[in-house]
């Protein structure tokens with residue numbers, strides 16, 4: 590009995606070490622990007638937009654979503670539920686994903702019609718599709734993963750919102766037009782991809798994606814005459830690129846509200862510090878995404894919600910609409 594107990598403890602210790610090692614190397618691997626390939630610093634152009642009239646041959650399921658605010662529902666096209674239990678599985682069962690947050694975003698957009706919506710890491714487009722459904726005239730979805738893009742495009746076609754939605758098939762990064770390999774980040778969540786290393790172009794591999802800087806949206810913003818926008822960003826610990834590469838966007842258009850996934854990136858100090866400093870410099874206040882109260886805790890690692898809202902000082906009412 591005693592040895593049995595000991596061996597269980599040993600197994601447990603081994604598992605903890607193995608898990609920590611894997612986590613540790615994943616992080617290192619993420620930082621040590623490969624610089625052997627030629628670097629292309631030119632901007633992306635609006636030509637990188639997805640043609641919304643192309644009909645995909647892929648077959649997948651599209652579902653009607655839940656009615657929110659007694660007014661708005663839409664369509665999203667999901668992944669095979671077996672491969673994407675988290676997001677697609679939940680949507681098929683309930684008709685919605687992140688209901689509280691989606692509702693907050695559509696409350697803001699439906700009462701402030703001048704706002705554009707920029708969905709960075711659109712996944713299968715639940716936020717994008719609700720924003721389009723409520724009549725937002727400029728919905729920009731940035732999404733790098735082909736199977737996700739095909740699903741958003743199909744949903745856009747089913748809802749006839751082609752003139753409102755722009756899909757940029759890109760990953761946010763600190764350089765434009767670089768090819769990156771991504772890998773599935775979370776088990777059973779195929780729609781969620783994390784940037785890995787720079788690589789060579791391969792149009793047949795959906796895990797090789799092209800990059801953009803946030804400021805690469807400037808020509809598009811100008812063309813569509815966008816002066817104000819809110820942002821949702823959820824890109825698996827690459828969120829700091831929004832700040833690193835978005836200075837011109839933040840200077841040239843009014844961005845009063847940014848919803849950002851926080852739970853994971855807060856554990857990477859270099860990135861979290863940069864984000865906090867960027868928003869603090871611009872007089873944004875961090876808000877708890879569940880209570881809509883300002884974060885009283887100074888140390889951002891003690892902000893325990895999955896997401897954080899960065900809200901400009903003079904726009905904090907947007908949280909409690």
Ligand SMILES: *[C@@H]1O[C@H](CO)[C@@H](O)[C@H](O)[C@H]1NC(C)=O
Nearest residue numbers: 630631632804805807808837
């Ligand atoms: C990228 O775009 C910005 C803003 O439009 C412009 O100022 C800059 O010169 C461009 N850079 C390159 C390398 O084309």
Ligand SMILES: *[C@@H]1O[C@H](CO)[C@@H](O)[C@H](O)[C@H]1NC(C)=O
Nearest residue numbers: 640642643644645646647739
């Ligand atoms: C879909 O399939 C048809 C017939 O095989 C083909 O002509 C068309 O190019 C395909 N479309 C795409 C987007 O691949």
Ligand SMILES: *[C@@H]1O[C@H](CO)[C@@H](O)[C@H](O)[C@H]1NC(C)=O
Nearest residue numbers: 619620621622762763764833
């Ligand atoms: C881009 O990001 C990578 C990974 O964080 C970093 O190693 C590299 O120095 C950055 N490059 C530029 C041009 O900022």
Ligand SMILES: *[C@@H]1O[C@H](CO)[C@@H](O)[C@H](O)[C@H]1NC(C)=O
Nearest residue numbers: 789790791792793794795797
């Ligand atoms: C992509 O697939 C096409 C058709 O199967 C093939 O001709 C082409 O060489 C492939 N490209 C790469 C980079 O593998």
Ligand SMILES: *[C@@H]1O[C@H](CO)[C@@H](O)[C@H](O)[C@H]1NC(C)=O
Nearest residue numbers: 832862863864866867868870
């Ligand atoms: C914040 O502002 C300071 C002072 O102007 C500047 O040195 C720093 O680079 C800014 N940080 C970010 C992340 O924008």
